[in-house]
Amino acid sequence: MDTASFEKFKERMKAASAQLKALAKGEQKQRQKEDELIRILLKFIKTGKKKNTLMLVLRLLEQNVPAGFIVSILLISNQDMQEALGLKMLPSAPELSVPGDSDIETLPDKYLEDSSLPLSIKLAIDAWLQEIAKRAAEYPDRILKTVLDEEGLLKLPVTQLAVFCLRDFLEMENIEHSYDKLKDFVDLMLEGIIKKTKEQYANLKQLRGY
Helix, strand or coil, X not given: CCHHHHHHHHHHHHHXXXXXXXXXXXXXHHHHHHHHHXXXXXXXXXXXCCHHHHHXXXXXXXXXXXXXXXXXXXXXXXXXXXXXXXXXXXXXXXXXXXXXXXXXXXXXXHHCCCCCCCHHHHHHHHHHHHHHHXXXXXXXXXXXXXXXXXXXXXXXXXXXXXXXXXHHHHHHCCCCCCHHHHHHHHHHHHHHHHHHHHHHHHHHHHHHCC
């Protein structure tokens, strides 16, 4: 190996070392976050009123699905959870008065057939899906091990919980909906999130050298 190649190799090793240190630090913060998310989830379980949703949550916990991922699914229909995490998914009227907002294209616009939802609802759904994707990215290995069945497909309780929560949110906002259309939309969105999570995990494994 000539001098120039050796210097490039050292630079790559130095960069990789810095990335691994950042990952280790991030994992410590992640554990602290997960403790908080577990507390939020336990509170929901103790006070949960919707039996069907509660049973799905318990089933996912039994299957070792990360608490943070479960919480992210529940967020859309649970205002108290949003407040506990400092989130606000449903924008108010003044927040929608920015010029050009009417031209915003959201995921419901693209993938929810015959969608005539108000902009605020569409933006809330977008924010919800971003939270699910973020939590999946925080626990990629555990997500891929726990939310997929033997054939690599999303387990039914995961999609059911997401559909129920989106349905509950729309009902809270007095928005008419078709359950079948919501299910198709949620299936498509979660499949996209899992696909991206697989790519992120493959990159992470390559970085860590295993």
